[in-house]
Amino acid sequence: MDFDLTKAQEMIRKEVRRFAQAQIAPVAAQLDETETFSAQLTRKMGKIGLFGMFVPEGFGGQDTDYLSYIIAVEELARVDGSQAATVAAGNSIGLGPIYQFGTEAQKQKYLPRLCSGEALWGFGLTEPEAGSDAGGTRTTAALDGDHWVLNGSKIFITNAACELSLGVTVQAVTGVRDNGKPEYSCFLVETGTPGFKAVPMHGKMMWRASNTALLYFDNVRIPEENMLGDRGDGFHQMLQTLDSGRLSLAAMGLGGAQGAFELALKYARTRNQFGQPIGKFQAVSFKLADCAMEIECGRNLLYKACWLKDQHRPFSKEAAMAKVYCSEMMGRVANHAVQIHGGYGLMKEYGVERFYRDQKLLDIGEGSSEIQRLVIARDLGL
C-alpha cells in the first residue's frame, strides 16, 4: 500500500490552498452575508483550472485523475462551502454528464467553455414532487418531428440561474417501457431557449453565495441532437453521475471539517480562562483529538473511494460511505468547533458558524444520509 500523494497531487493541494486563502477567504463572509453569487470569483477559479480537471486537454480540461479534483474541492471547502459548491456542482454533476455520456459534437460544443469557468452547466434532476425518489420525475418530453417538447419544472438546481449559466441537463419522462415503468431520457437544454425560465432561489441557510434555481419548462422545443446519449438511458445516467457527485460532496464535508477544526485548534491555544489556554482542559483537548481522528478516518475513506474510481473499479458503495461519513463527521466537528469558541462561536465575525451552517446541506443534497444508508444496506444484500 502507498498512502503518499503524488507530487502533482501535492502541488494541486498547495496551489488551491494558496488561491483559496488569497482570493476566497477575504470575500467569503461578505458574499455569504449578502447572498451573492460571484461570477468574477468563478472566472478566477476557472483561470487556475478548477473546472474540467478530470477532462482531457483536447476538450479544454486538465486531464488529472479524480483524486486531484477531489483534493481541490477539499481545499476550497476548507475556506468556503459556497465556492466549493460552485466548483463541485460545475464539475461532477454539471459538465460531468456531458463528458461521460455526450456525443463528440456535444463535447466539442460545450466542454471548452465549461472547462474555462466562463460558463456553468446545471444538473436538473430534483422536482417539487421528486426529491429522494429520482424515479418520481414528472417533467415530460414528447417527440414532435425532429424536436422534443419539454414540459415541467425542476427545483434546487445549482449553477442554473446566474449570469454564467449556459444550460442544464434535464431528466424527463419520454415514454413507457415494456414493463409498464416510465422511460427516462436526458436532454441538454440551453439557457435562453424559448419557454425555458430559470429563477434564482433566495433565503438559503447555507451555501448562500452559491447559485440555486427553480426551472420551468413550458413547451420548450429541443432539437433531437440535444438528447444526451440514447433514449431511455436517462435514469442510469443520472444515478451514475450521482455516484461521482457524492465523492465531491464528501470532499466538501472533509474540507469543511478541516477548516472548522483549524479555527477551533487555534482558538483553543489562544483563549485563556482560569489562567490557562482552554486547550489545556481535557474536556476541550479531547474534543479536538476526536476531531483530528475523525478527519483522518474521513480522508482515508474518501481517498480510497477516489482511488477505486481512478482504477476504473466499482466505487458506488464506497462513495456512499464516504459521503455519509464525511458529511456527518463535518457536523460533529463543526459542532465541537463552535462549542470551543463559546459565545464568540455564534458571532459571524469569528467565521466558524458559517461552517456549522454550510454543513447541513451535505446531509441532504445528492442523496440524503438516509438514502446513502439505503445504498450501503442494499450492497449488504438487505
Ligand SMILES: Cc1cc2nc3c(=O)[nH]c(=O)nc-3n(C[C@H](O)[C@H](O)[C@H](O)COP(=O)(O)OP(=O)(O)OC[C@H]3O[C@@H](n4cnc5c(N)ncnc54)[C@H](O)[C@@H]3O)c2cc1C
Ligand atoms: C442548496 C441545494 C442545492 C441542490 N442542488 C441540486 C442540483 O444541482 N440538482 C438537483 O437535481 N438537485 C439539487 N438539490 C436537491 C437535493 O438533491 C434534494 O433536496 C435531495 O435529493 C432531497 O430531496 P428533497 O429535498 O425533496 O427531500 P425528500 O426526498 O422529500 O426527503 C425528505 C426526508 O425524507 C427522507 N427520505 C426520503 N425517502 C426516504 C427513504 N426511502 N428512506 C428513508 N428516508 C427517506 C430523506 O432522507 C429526508 O430526510 C439541491 C438541494 C439544495 C438544498
